[in-house]
Amino acid sequence: MGPGQGICWTIRIENALLWGAPLKATDISNPDYFHKVVDCQWACPAHTPVPEYIRLIAERRYTDAYMINWQSNVFPGILGRTCDRPCEPACRRGRVEDEPVAICRLKRVAADNKTDISARLPKVAPRNGRKVACVGAGPASLTVARDLAPLGYEIHIYDGDKKAGGMIRSQIPRFRLPESVIDEEVGYITGLGPIMHLQQPIDSLKSLLAEGYDAIFVGTGAPRGRDLDLPGRKEAAANIHIGIDWLANVSFEHVKKIGRRVIVLGGGNTAMDCCRTSRRLGGDDVKVIVRSGFEEMKASPWEKEDAMGEDIPILNYLVPKEFTHREGKLTGVSFEKVKAEYDAKGRRKLVPTGEPDQHFECDDVLVAVGQENAFPWIERDIGMEFDKWNMPVVDEVTLQCSIPNVFFGGDAAFGPKNIIWAVAHGHAAAVSIDKHLNGEDVAERPAPNVTIVSQKMGIHEWSYDNDVANDQRYKVAHREKSVALKDVNAEVELGFDQTIGFKEAQRCLNCDVQTVFNAATCIECDACVDICPMDCITFTMNGDEADLRTRLKAPATNATQDIYIGDGLETGRIMAKDEDVCLHCGLCAERCPTGAWDMQKYLIDMTYAGHACRQTA
């Protein structure tokens, strides 16, 4: 018998019939492979290196942690309070125990505890002679300015409001985001020297183009709140308000109170902001009423929880039919009761239950049923291509429209999303503008910058804390409800203190410290297989992926997670590691007698505008 025909030949016979196309060894030189393993970073539109800053928080290096965030997502203090958190449902911790790491709140810990960062802000290069106009002073435009101003671009930011910040300032209630935080983080960007044209709304793109800017970025958001054209809308207009407009009026202190009984229509985060704001402006009987089921509401689960915690019931499966009124004054809203039915393709339809309509009395209604882009200020004869929904055609990667030097970002690009998407668009548009104005093809996108460092310090020592904490997710302290409800400016969430911040940071699994396998030095002793607490590692015969996934030590049922394949072993088997629930504890590498496993940190940084993004640096 030759090498490799000993222990596994029966396995080979058993599986011979099952073999499909065998898997190839994983190409770990492709930065996307390990980037995907860092689920939080992969899920973040701005690809913030989350585990890296969480480790810094655990080391109490808050300023360093803040700067990593600032580089990547521009508004750490704002996002640490308001982000939609696409990272948290993706967090691996949520797959190995009950709840993900409180990533968003840790970001706030960095922001709350940092020291003065002014010396760390980028130095502004001498002007390079290029002028870029940003329309709107919201998160997307500010990101473009943050990325381009230090390179020497002359940035002009136009906005109709008195202060920069866009929807961050106008639509997010102060009890979720204090104005001081907005002032600080917007201030870091205005401090880089963009020329601010506030209270100067742009009403013609044609004339802006004529002003000779080298590039124009449109970051005007989705400023138009949808209305509900139902019977009684006109008659009762005095007490029916569009949600985002009303929130802006509260933010700018034009509105200071609301009726005692309030109905909020809509199930998104704007609806949650409207109902909670109402509770603070005199509403003591506030209800949210939604068409769909409670579970399908667009609002983030934690925002729904916070609303219900403030005694706001959420009623579902009620479709508004009519605003009732008497003598020109709103008296309530009547609703048709519906239920969800699913067709063969799983599509949901709301069908009437046939029960009598339900009427709720109220003094005011807030309509928060969505918002949309509006470009009345863009002339249709300037050569810009519009789609069938009358929206500009924008490339999803480059954010360029059909006029080569005009770019879109944030809600203005593809409709309402959120702040972190606006930031991601801002970065991408800044890269496009920088490349375009340097005569490069904007479609050639820069690869991320990857730094690979082994974490091995000694036989059993690693330069990261590999001991997995068993703690459950920590709860954040809230201001006492009776106090919070009295003041629309009193922040409700108090944030983690440093002690809890440390403990929560320790829950992070360090998914960016990767298990890297070298088949050439493996002696197939099984030590890694035996020690792995999650049964991730299997040595077996190769096969097609569907078959292999069923033959692993623990079945790999999460198809969104890759199987890491190492081949070239003595016995002819492969090493197959299911990335799904790996704790990155490094025990495989500690138990490996030959160093075939190593724990290596793959720090993946996006490439921003500047020399690094250009081919002719």
Place this chain on the structure above:
Amino acid sequence: MTYILKPKLHHPSLPTNALGLTRRDYEGKVSTLCAGCGHDSISSAIISASFELALQPHRLAKMSGIGCSSKTPDYFLGQGHGFNSVHGRMPSVLTGANLANRDLIYLGVSGDGDSASIGLGQFAHSIRRGVNMTYIVENNGVYGLTKGQFSATSDKGSKSKKGVVNSESGIDLVALALQLGATYVARSFSGDKEQLVPLIKGALSHHGPAFIDVISPCVAFNNHAGSTKSFDYVREHNEAVNRLDVILGRAPITATYAPGEVREVTQHDGSVLRLRKLHADYDPTDRIAAANYLQEHHAKGEVVTGLLYLDPDATDLHDRLGTTATPLNALGTDQLTPGSAALAKINAGLR
């Protein structure tokens, strides 16, 4: 060894057995052996076997002597009973424990030094007495704790890490166990759990002296070219005579086998040992043929593994001595000290 404890978190789909326990519940403390030690794989195999048999951890007694192998009972079944005895004396302590409480399952874990050198006599007598036990020797052919001298099981002609050739004959514990009357004799390899786990399950459910010689490479001192106990050597020279499945609760045969390919043996406790033949001429119930087969193949440098001998009608020490069915430690005072009248009766019977 590792500095951190194995995390408590486990795979979300980790199965439970009939007792509602997971495999992780059968683990022990973190191993302090060298990284990659074959002994850790054997501990893992014992954990899997105990889990699959749904053994109650507190019904198992882990007995050992001295050496790397004898440390390992600390690394599995943390809720079991344990006795770490004097060097080479595990078989006597196990025999005594078994006589005092026949209700426990006895697992002796020893090494080639503990059983083939200082404890060779103890090993031999516990087997020939027929103690109901599973006796595992974690055989690496080297004295690892004292930095790599040849042990008594090193093959003549094999090389040490420094290149010295062994000039002494090696002891084959499997051959000894066969000769001394073990009723379940197996050999396996720490790097082949597919083979090892069922063999341990079969041994734990066997009524009588069950002996398993597990070749367990020492990655620090005996895993080099020229060694006959290295991963590479054993993989290249492994001759498995059969594959064992231990069937609990009479599961029917679902796969189809050629006539004569499968042999089933029902044990005392009702478990069924299903043997798939890999060598057509090998008969695991013929002790003399097994001994011959081993000798022939050993001479060719091959390592014969699998379930090498099985006596389905095995008896144990208690059966032969006719001891009471109640464990001695459960007998009441009136049975243990029946009083002067009973003594007088015995004395009268001897006059």
